[in-house]
Amino acid sequence: MELFCGAGGMSLGLKQAGFDVVGAYDAWPLAVDTYNRNIGPHAAVADLGDLLSIIPELVDLAPDMIAGGPPCQDYSSAGRREEADNAKLTLSFAVLVATVRPRWFVMENVINAIKSETWAQARTILKAAGYGLTESKINASRYGVPQSRRRLFVVGRVGERDGFLASAIAAAASSEPMTIRDLFGATTPSAIYFPSTSDARRSIWSPDEPAPTIRERSIRPLPVSYRAHPDDAALIANGYVYSRPVRAGRGVRSVDEPFPTVTRTAWERPTPRYLSSPHPADPIAASSTAVLTVDQISRIQGFPLSWRWEASAKRDVLQMIANAVPAPVAASIGRAILDREAGKSTPEIHGGFLQWLVRRGRSRQSARNVKFLAGKARRLLGGRTFAVLALELAALETVEEFKAMKRNPQSDLRQALRLLEQYQTQAPKCRSVDPLLERIQLAA
Ligand SMILES: C[S@@+](CC[C@H](N)C(=O)[O-])C[C@H]1O[C@@H](n2cnc3c(N)ncnc32)[C@H](O)[C@@H]1O
Numbered sequence: 001m002e003l004f005c006g007a008g009g010m011s012l013g014l015k016q017a018g019f020d021v022v023g024a025y026d027a028w029p030l031a032v033d034t035y036n037r038n039i040g041p042h043a044a045v046a047d048l049g050d051l052l053s054i055i056p057e058l059v060d061l062a063p064d065m066i067a068g069g070p071p072c073q074d075y076s077s078a079g080r081r082e083e084a085d086n087a088k089l090t091l092s093f094a095v096l097v098a099t100v101r102p103r104w105f106v107m108e109n110v111i112n113a114i115k116s117e118t119w120a121q122a123r124t125i126l127k128a129a130g131y132g133l134t135e136s137k138i139n140a141s142r143y144g145v146p147q148s149r150r151r152l153f154v155v156g157r158v159g160e161r162d163g164f165l166a167s168a169i170a171a172a173a174s175s176e177p178m179t180i181r182d183l184f185g186a187t188t189p190s191a192i193y194f195p196s197t198s199d200a201r202r203s204i205w206s207p208d209e210p211a212p213t214i215r216e217r218s219i220r221p222l223p224v225s226y227r228a229h230p231d232d233a234a235l236i237a238n239g240y241v242y243s244r245p246v247r248a249g250r251g252v253r254s255v256d257e258p259f260p261t262v263t264r265t266a267w268e269r270p271t272p273r274y275l276s277s278p279h280p281a282d283p284i285a286a287s288s289t290a291v292l293t294v295d296q297i298s299r300i301q302g303f304p305l306s307w308r309w310e311a312s313a314k315r316d317v318l319q320m321i322a323n324a325v326p327a328p329v330a331a332s333i334g335r336a337i338l339d340r341e342a343g344k345s346t347p348e349i350h351g352g353f354l355q356w357l358v359r360r361g362r363s364r365q366s367a368r369n370v371k372f373l374a375g376k377a378r379r380l381l382g383g384r385t386f387a388v389l390a391l392e393l394a395a396l397e398t399v400e401e402f403k404a405m406k407r408n409p410q411s412d413l414r415q416a417l418r419l420l421e422q423y424q425t426q427a428p429k430c431r432s433v434d435p436l437l438e439r440i441q442l443a444a
Contacts, residue, residue, distance in 0.1 A: 001061060001102070003048055003068035003093060007309075007320040008035040009302060010067055010108065013330025015039065018338050023061050025054070031320055034310040048092050049085075051099075058100045065337070066097050069108035069325055087118040094122035097156070098129035104337060107154045108325050111137055114152050132160025132387055136169045139442050141177035141258035144328025145302045148177065148444035149261040151325075153333055157340075161385040161424075163433075167348030168336040170437035177444055180241065180255040183299060184232040231293050238290035242270050245279065252282040252289055258444055259300050264318045266297045294318065302326030343382030348434065349374055349420065356423045373416035380413070389421045 002011050005024035008031075015021060024043040026032050035043040046054055058066075070093045071086040090109070097105045105126075113119050114135060126133065133156050140149040155165050183202065235241065236255055243260045245251045251274055253259060259266075270278075270286035278286055292300075294317055298307060301321050309317045339345040349371055357367035378385070380399045386392035393414055396402050402410060 001058065001063035001066050001100075003066060003096060004070050004089070005035055005043055006031045006069070006323045008039040008043070009324025009327050010069060010106075010330045011035070011039050013302070013325065013327035013332075014067060014334040016327060016331040017334025019065070019334055022063055023058070030311050030316055031323075034308075034320060037310050038307055048096070049089060051092060051095060055096065055099055058096060063100065063102045065104035065106065066100060066102050067106040067108075067330075068093050069323075072110045072113065087116070090118045090122050091125070094125040097131075098125050101129060101158070103158050104341070105131070105154075105156045106333060106337070107156075108330075109152050109154075111150050111152050126156055130158050130387075131156035132158075132164050132385065133162050134165040134169065136166055137442050138169065138173070138329065139177070139444055140302075140326050140329050141444055142173035142441055143326075143332045144174075144178060145300060145326040146178045146180045146183045146258045147260070147262055147300050147326065148258040149326070150442065151329075155333065155337065159384075159386060159391070161387050164347050164385045165336060165340060166433045167437070168340060168345050169333065170433045170441045171348075172332045172336055173437065173441035175440060177258050179257055180253070180259055180300070181236060184296065185236045185255070231296060235290045235292070235296065238288075240284050240289040241292055242268075242286045242289040244268055244270075245274075248279075250279045250281050251286050252279070252284060254283065262297055262301050262322055264315070264322045266300075266318070266322070267292055267294065267314075294321075297321055302328045340383050343379075346375065346378040346383040347385055349378070350434065352427065353420060353423050356427060357419065370416050370419055373412055374420040377413045377417050389418065392417055392421075 001022055002008075002014075002024040005011055005026045006028070008024070011021050011024055021040065021042055024032075024035060024039075025046040025048055026035070026043065027045065027047050029045050032043045032045050048054060070089040090113070093107060109119075114137075123133065133154055136153050136155070138151060138153060140147050140151065153169070155169070157164065182204075185204070239255055241253050241255065241259065242251050243253055244263075244265055246260070251270060269291065270289075275285075275287055294309075294314060295305075297318065298309070298321050299305065301324055303321070303324070304327075309320070311317050311320070336345070353374070354364075354367045354371050357370055358364060362370070377396060380402050381392070381395055384395065386395060396413065396417070402413065405413075
């Protein structure tokens with residue numbers, strides 16, 4: 001189920017990952033129409049601030065997961081009143097999750113929401129409802145769109161330890177950011193053609209990035225008949241785009257970089273003020289850059305070519321685009337969730353555990369053995385972590401493979417989990433993610 005679904009960027013990505021959507025809600029009729037036309041007829045207009053009217057319906061639908069991006073709290077143009085209203089909607093999201101109590105939830109928001117008083121209150125509600133939380137900051141250009149959009153994703157699962165999914169989200173980041181050329185550069189000789197079976201996936205890949213998974217279809221040369229859309233060809237031929245700079249930054253971007261965060265004004269031309277005092281690092285004059293079409297802005301935000309916008313005013317279309325979670329980002333987070341739910345991934349045990357064991361007098365060999373056994377226990381638990389050690393040990397006792405083991409290996413596994421628990425509580429700052437992976441997921 002998605003709350004504050006907008007036009008459906010997040011639902012699209014979650015569907016691509018393999019979720020079914022049973023219901024979606026938003027207060028904006030135009031966004032709901034666009035959602036229903038493109039995703040499926042399960043979106044409805046509703047005021048999610050009116051909790052008593054909506055809760056019975058949501059409880060009846062009994063979703064396994066609730067996703068949602070409540071309106072952001074830091075619109076720079078927003079007045080105090082709008083900020084306060086938006087803050088209440090983040091609390092509504094938390095109250096709805098805590099009441100409907102799905103096994104999982106995902107919330108998306110701007111990065112500095114994490115420091116807000118509202119998120120502190122929402123967090124308290126979600127913790128009291130029994131959710132373990134993973135709070136990950138990501139850069140969308142590492143998750144399948146050419147856009148250096150930084151966002152906070154909070155993933156919750158009932159009963160987990162905080163940070164339980166952080167390593168899986170970090171590991172899903174690509175080692176290099178996606179660039180504008182990667183998306184639109186079909187006519188460049190360096191493009192590689194991997195025919196895709198789905199409209200939602202691109203067929204053109206850069207040689208500078210990892211190839212998609214190759215199944216029975218092998219690499220073929222770009223078909224002679226393949227022609228990039230003239231707008232895309234013009235963009236690549238120009239080589240540069242303009243984007244209104246934030247805080248005196250650069251206005252001109254190369255197509256070999258990601259685009260900055262897409263906003264309602266992503267199509268705007270440079271102002272006379274910018275033209276008279278351009279950023280010194282601009283490689284060409286801002287007036288000579290290519291102009292992005294609404295269709296291109298929509299694709300930079302992860303919407304497929306086949307997407308149809310149900311609004312006649314450009315302003316509304318751009319608002320829906322700018323509001324969205326890019327579908328490839330939602331798909332990456334969704335896949336991390338489904339893999340964990342299916343027991344196909346386990347939380348990484350950080351290298352600091354090894355050093356901690358050695359500092360407590362173990363040989364390196366024995367420390368490696370304990371770390372290996374803790375990892376094995378996590379695998380036997382299907383990747384689950386438990387907020388309380390006693391529950392973790394009790395769950396282990398119910399696993400068939402564990403029950404079939406001899407006594408000594410059983411107590412070694414229990415001991416490894418106890419030591420891991422001590423490490424995690426004694427070193428509360430210990431990271432659940434490899435710092436290198438964490439840097440990659442956020443870097444543009
Ligand atoms: C950040 S956007 C969400 C975009 C969506 N996640 C996507 O991927 O397309 C926030 C949405 O909250 C909706 N909204 C604002 N106030 C609302 C309310 N009181 N009840 C329901 N939806 C509301 C807005 O119409 C907007 O579509």
